[in-house]
């Protein structure tokens with residue numbers, strides 16, 4: 001299915017500026033399987049190269065419902081959308097899957113990726129990722145002290161490094 005709507009590209013050929021794509025346009029992180037998945041909006045992270053692999057770093061606070069899914073699964077996806085999907089990204093970024101079954105969100109059509117992860121037909125760019133590393137933000141290691149203000153509840157992000165297995169765009 002994904003091959004019908006998207007064409008595979010190399011990470012080097014992605015169009016757009018990754019700072020703006022992540023920080024301004026936002027991304028939708030999806031974890032789980034076709035019959036049980038959850039997604040959340042994220043605007044902190046980065047994409048680049050590590051261990052000779054194309055990678056994306058995503059940062060997820062432990063209280064997110066998505067955290068439960070990404071912890072259990074070997075793969076996850078990151079989807080990027082056009083501006084017309086801003087309201088849906090806002091919804092997925094302000095409502096927890098614990099309160100709303102996001103599998104039923106109107107306007108987002110789930111599709112399975114080759115590794116059995118889930119992404120969305122409406123996306124303009126999809127990255128299918130394999131979790132290759134994670135770690136937790138360690139406050140003792142902050143070198144500037146204003147970062148601590150981001151964590152009044154001490155809910156330090158866990159970050160996951162995903163190897164980008166495949167990337168598709170429309």
Ligand SMILES: Cc1cc2nc3c(=O)[nH]c(=O)nc-3n(C[C@H](O)[C@H](O)[C@H](O)COP(=O)(O)O)c2cc1C
Pocket residue numbers: 026038039040041042043044045059060061063064065066067089090092093094095096097098
């Ligand atoms: C623009 C935007 C960016 C966000 N970025 C992150 C992020 O990088 N990491 C994170 O843990 N939460 C982030 N959030 C918050 C989650 O998306 C939000 O708590 C969401 O409801 C979690 O859903 P879940 O509980 O179903 O996983 C962001 C929210 C918005 C609106």
